[in-house]
Structure formats: C-alpha cells, structure tokens
Amino acid sequence: MADKIAGIIGGMGPEATVDLMERIIHFTSASDDRDHVHCVVDNNPQVPSRIKALLEGGGESPGPCMAEMGRKLEQWGVDFLCIPCNTAHNYYQDVREAVSIPVLNIIELTARALRTLCPQAKKAGILASPAVRLTRLYETPCRALGLEPVYASPVMEQQLLAIIKKIKTGDTSASVYKQYEEVVADVCGQGADVLAIACTELGILHEAHYPCPVVDAADALARAIVGIAKGTLPFPER
C-alpha cells in the first residue's frame, strides 16, 4: 500500500513547524530519501496570533485562517492533516469541519502518551501557554484517562509565556533555559508525577532537564504522523 501524505498546518510558530519536520525525519527508519514521509507544509507565519485572540483580547480568531489552510492542503491532495501547535487546538473544530480528511489531535495524542509512559500517574503537569489552561484543552482528554492536569502557579505561568515569546524571536540562550527550568520545578511542586511539554515552542529547548518523566507533545504528534504515513498505525477515522 502506498504511503500516506501528511499535510501540516504550520507557522505557529515557523520554528516549531521546522522542529516537527525534524522529528518526523528522526522517527523514520530510512536508508535513502524514498523511505521518508512525504509532507506538504504550509509554514504560514500570518495565522492570527493565538495568544492575542485568547489572552490579550480583541485579536482576530485564527480559526478561519487555519480552516482555509486545511482546505487548500486537502485540495492539494494530502491524506491527513495535523497542526503543530497546542494552543491552536482551541480552533481544532474549525479545521475539522472545513475538510473531509482526518485531522490529528495533538492534545489527545499527548494525553494518551502520558498514560502509556506512566500507567500509575495521577497528576500531569502541563507546560504550556496560559491560553492552554484557560481554554481547558487538556481537561477532558486527561481526565478521561484518570489524569488531573496541573499548571504553573500564576507568577511562573507569566514567566513561561515570556519564555515562549522569547523563543519565537529565536532566543534559546542559557538564561531562557534557566528560567524554563524554574517553571518546571514549580509545576513539579504542584504534585505532577508526569509532565507534558504542551507547547511546540518549548519543545525547541532540547537540552532542558526534567525531574520526572516527560512527554513532548511534538514527539507524540511526529510518531503518529510517521506511523500513519508508513502504515504501521491504523489510518484514523475522520
């Protein structure tokens, strides 16, 4: 059976999309070009800001733009879609309703990966922009698997938002790492026994240290893309 083509609704941010593409290559067992996954990528930095729309108020909704990107990728001929941005999953339904092909859900994939990694865990620390907590994206998928999502305390949550904004400018300096590890320690202090890197920007900090088991949402998504494209995972239902 021919490999499936993945469509990537990207640009949120552009670096996180490139990082996902790296992970897809990394998780693919390849002895030549032809073994790799065919991806068609709209790396569109002009998607209206999720943070502005959800946190700062008055911003244009990213939903219609994301839906249009999904439609164009479907027209191009991709077999399934994904969105490498946790926060943008607040608009997941806009994309899903715009197309007739499956759209992978990074939140559900991550919740399942947390449960698989730590079958006994009770609290999942969600490292994400405040918009992910406010939109309660992880609540239903985690609680369905017996996991309670916990978040950074208010001060540390603002620090994490500042870190995400710095990464978007290309800053991954030692001071960003230091500030990030302070946030991680704070979330573990809330009783988390497993952590989710639930922001594709944070996943760019490859060298960060974590005091408990951790699932990177971008890895969960990349593994699903490779498995579905190569046929080692079942093709998802619409």
Place this chain on the structure above:
Amino acid sequence: MADKIAGIIGGMGPEATVDLMERIIHFTSASDDRDHVHCVVDNNPQVPSRIKALLEGGGESPGPCMAEMGRKLEQWGVDFLCIPCNTAHNYYQDVREAVSIPVLNIIELTARALRTLCPQAKKAGILASPAVRLTRLYETPCRALGLEPVYASPVMEQQLLAIIKKIKTGDTSASVYKQYEEVVADVCGQGADVLAIACTELGILHEAHYPCPVVDAADALARAIVGIAKGTLPFPER
C-alpha cells in the same frame, strides 16, 4: 507591499529541505511569528533519484516529477519557486518551462556569492556529488564571473558520494566529518582559493572546518529567498 510567498520543491533530500527552512528562519529578522517568511513546502521524498538517473544509469528522470511539483505549488498560489538541491538543477529547465513564476537558481546564486566573497579568487572548489561535475552545472555560471571550477580527485569524489549517501541515512557522525575534511583538503590541493558547498546534504555538516573561504549554496539560496520574500531584494524576472 505584502510579503511574497516562497514555494519549495523539496525532498531532495528531506533533511536538506528542513535545513533550508532553518536557514530561512535564521536569516530573517523577526520579533514575532508574523515577521517570518511564508513558505509552502512540498517535502517529497519520492522524487526519482538524481544520482541514479545521472550516475548509475537507467533511472527515471526526476524532471517531470519536479515540474509537476512546481505546477502544484504555483496553483496553490506561491509567488516564486526554489529547489534546495544542487544536482537537481540539471532539471531546472523542466521546472522553469512548467510554470509562469520565477524559479530561483541555486547554482547562479552560489557562483555570484563566491565572486562577492572573494573578488580576487581564480579557482572555485566545488564540493558536490559527481553528478554536479558530470552535468557541468557550475561551468557556465562560474566562468562567466572569471572563476574556474575545480573538483575532488576521482578517489576523493567517490568518497564524497559515499558521504552524501550516509548523510541521507541520517549519519552525521565524527567519522563522516573526518572523511569529509579529507575531501576538502584534496579540493584545496587542486588550487581552489574559495570553496562552494554545492550539495545541500553536505551543508548539514555545520561543524566542518574549511582551510579557505567558503560559500554554502544553501545559505546563498536562503538569503535570496528571505530578501525576495521581504522585498529587500528585487523580485526576480521570470
């Protein structure tokens, strides 16, 4: 004036395409997502092998596949195209004739960058697959600027091809670097006073050392993409 959208005919190989996207981000001055370049990328690992078609014989021509990728990207709505693979520029005309938008030429951009970097240079060492020498891709653009292209000796050229194939499997180990630097020394021994990394796979070896000034073709392409997209370079004629 609105930014221009870049279309990338990618997958030759997939890692080199991702590497180009990284360079585009790196060369863009950005304080938020919106400042980045909008790229639409067909990262297609199923383009027929350039090495098989040009060196090993009997392989299907990549030209028609590349032309079709260009057509689909033009239909999608990109403003200009590029091909992040030196060897694939043997089929540059196939793409150019298939579309009505400009197609950047990595070979010409690299030759100009060599001349700009070293106005006095006489011999340009071309670090590339043997197919690039055989197809004489660098001859006309280099000689037009008073540069004589020189290449690795036969044994070292085969070593370089083996290195390129290893990189395509994801191998960028210390032994690959060591073998690569042997080839670089050999090319410099041919009298090169400036070097071109004329294979996007070789550009992935970011930590390699060079004994003379060097232009990375992928950088020359990435800088042109950013300049054209952001309007700091003139939009190329068709």
